Amino acid sequence: xxxxxxxxxxxxxxxxxxxxxxxxxxxxxxxxxxxxxxxxxxxxxxxxxxxxxxxxxxxxxxxxxxxxxxxxxxxxxxxxxxxxxxxxxxxxxxxxxxxxxxxxxxxxxxxxxxxxxxxxxxxxxxxxxxxxxxxxxxxxxxxxxxxxxxxxxxxxxxxxxxxxxxxxxxxxxxxxxxxxxxxxxxxxxxxxxxxxxxxxxxxxxxxxxxxxxxxxxxxxxxxxxxxxxxxxxxxxxxxxxxxxxxxxxxxxxxxxxxxxxxxxxxxxxxxxxxxxxx
Numbered sequence: 001x002x003x004x005x006x007x008x009x010x011x012x013x014x015x016x017x018x019x020x021x022x023x024x025x026x027x028x029x030x031x032x033x034x035x036x037x038x039x040x041x042x043x044x045x046x047x048x049x050x051x052x053x054x055x056x057x058x059x060x061x062x063x064x065x066x067x068x069x070x071x072x073x074x075x076x077x078x079x080x081x082x083x084x085x086x087x088x089x090x091x092x093x094x095x096x097x098x099x100x101x102x103x104x105x106x107x108x109x110x111x112x113x114x115x116x117x118x119x120x121x122x123x124x125x126x127x128x129x130x131x132x133x134x135x136x137x138x139x140x141x142x143x144x145x146x147x148x149x150x151x152x153x154x155x156x157x158x159x160x161x162x163x164x165x166x167x168x169x170x171x172x173x174x175x176x177x178x179x180x181x182x183x184x185x186x187x188x189x190x191x192x193x194x195x196x197x198x199x200x201x202x203x204x205x206x207x208x209x210x211x212x213x214x215x216x217x218x219x220x221x222x223x224x225x226x227x228x229x230x231x232x233x234x235x236x237x238x239x240x241x242x243x244x245x246x247x248x249x250x251x252x253x254x255x256x257x258x259x260x261x262x263x264x265x266x267x268x269x270x271x272x273x274x275x276x277x278x
Contacts (some may be wrong), residue, residue: 003027004046004047004075004076005045005046005047005072005074005075005076006045006046006047006050006072006073006074007042007043007044007072007073007074008031008043008044008070009037009038009040009042009070009072009119010022010040010041010042010043010046010068010070010235011039011068011069011070011273012039012040012041012066012067012068013066013067013068013189014066014263015039015040016126016127016270017058018066018068019036019041020041021059021060021066022040022043022058022060022068023041023043025054025058025059025060026058027176027216029045029054029200030045030046030049031044031045031049032046035108037261040068043270044075047074053130053171059136060187063157063266066143066178068272074203075205077134078243080170084090088101089144090104090107091130091136092109092204093130093133093137094134094137095109096109096111096137097109097113097133097137097159098111098112098113099113099116099133099144099155100112100113100114100117100158101116102114102116102187111137111159111162111163113155113158113159113162113188114184114187114188115153115155115184115187116153116183116184116187119224122236127267127268127270128214128240128241128270128272129152129155129156129214129240130242130267131240131265131266131267131270131271131272132214132238132272133155133157133159134157134213134265135238135263135272136156136159136160136163136212136238136264137159137163137276139163139210139236140163141160141163141164141165141210142163142164142165143164143165143166143209144160144164144165144166144169144208144209144210145165145166145167145168145207145208145209145210145232145238146160146165146166146168146169146208146209147168147169147170147171147203147206147210147212147230148160148168148169148170148171148212149171149200149211149212149213149215149223149227150171150172150173150215151170151171151172151177151181151195151213151214152172152177152180152181152214153177153180153184154170154180154181154185154193154195155184155220156212157170157181157185157190157193157212158184158185158190158193158215159241160212161190161191161192161193162188163189165192165210166192167178167192167193167194168192168193168194169193169194169196169206170193170194170195170196171186171195171196171197171198171199171202172176172195172197173197173198173199174197176187176195178195178197181193181195187266191248196210199223200222200223200226200227200262203226203227203229203230204271206230207230207231207232208230208231208232208235208269209214209232209233209234209236210233210235210236210238211227211230211231211236211237211238212238212240213227213237213238213239213240213241214239214240214241214272215241216241216242217241217242217243217246217249217250219241219248220239220241220242220253221249221253224254224257225257228254228257228258228259228277231259231277232277233276233277233278234276234277235276235277236260236262236273236274236275236276236277237254237259237274237276237277238272238273238274238275239254239272239273239274239275240270240271242270242271243269243270244266244269244270244271244273245269246271246272247264247273250273251273254275255272257271258265258277259275259276259277260275260278261274261275262275262276263272
């Protein structure tokens with residue numbers, strides 16, 4: 001007998017930040033898959049695991065900073081691959097890097113990355129990932145010992161290896177991200193990526209030529225000293241996961257710790273910054 005699912009179709013304003021928080025909150029409940037939509041996300045839960053008060057304690061629904069509405073649809077059975085295929089389009093970054101799912105055809109892009117878009121998360125669609133790819137495309141990372149902090153699907157670590165970086169540590173605090181990163185590294189035939197489940201406390205006594213951190217403002221600020229402590233002379237720090245209005249806080253933290261600002265990318269209101277340890 002097939003499982004009956006309930007699909008919650010959420011409309012969220014502002015969409016980007018609200019969707020990230022909502023996915024994190026629903027992930028603590030028995031919701032098991034999420035698909036981005038034009039106005040927010042759709043979240044799926046097996047009907048036997050549902051109860052009427054399941055959303056009552058969600059911070060986001062009670063926050064005045066967000067406007068959220070939703071409808072509920074009963075679905076006989078969800079074909080997740082079909083959902084992914086409908087909602088996951090390949091991404092092209094500057095004509096050099098192509099990010100696709102296994103069901104998309106291979107291209108002749110210089111860097112062809114295959115990401116299994118489970119839960120439609122960390123696939124390269126987000127502005128911050130796109131900008132971090134742009135930074136990596138510009139840097140000669142050959143032979144650089146690299147850290148991908150908050151690696152998500154390991155998409156950035158995979159690109160770094162494709163461009164010659166090694167060895168590479170990829171760290172994420174989320175168990176699903178940890179497991180998915182291992183899977184994606186293997187899918188792309190990466191030999192120099194080691195994935196760890198944890199946070200910045202794992203960085204004691206580590207040294208890197210290149211540190212990639214695409215997380216969020218508060219975590220970046222909290223862990224910045226750890227990153228700087230790990231950065232070798234002439235090393236590069238790439239940061240994203242925050243908005244244009246957050247730049248003064250990020251820049252002050254980096255410069256007071258001796259880093260030099262190099263470059264900025266911006267997409268919509270999201271930004272990505274490059275710093276050097278000169």
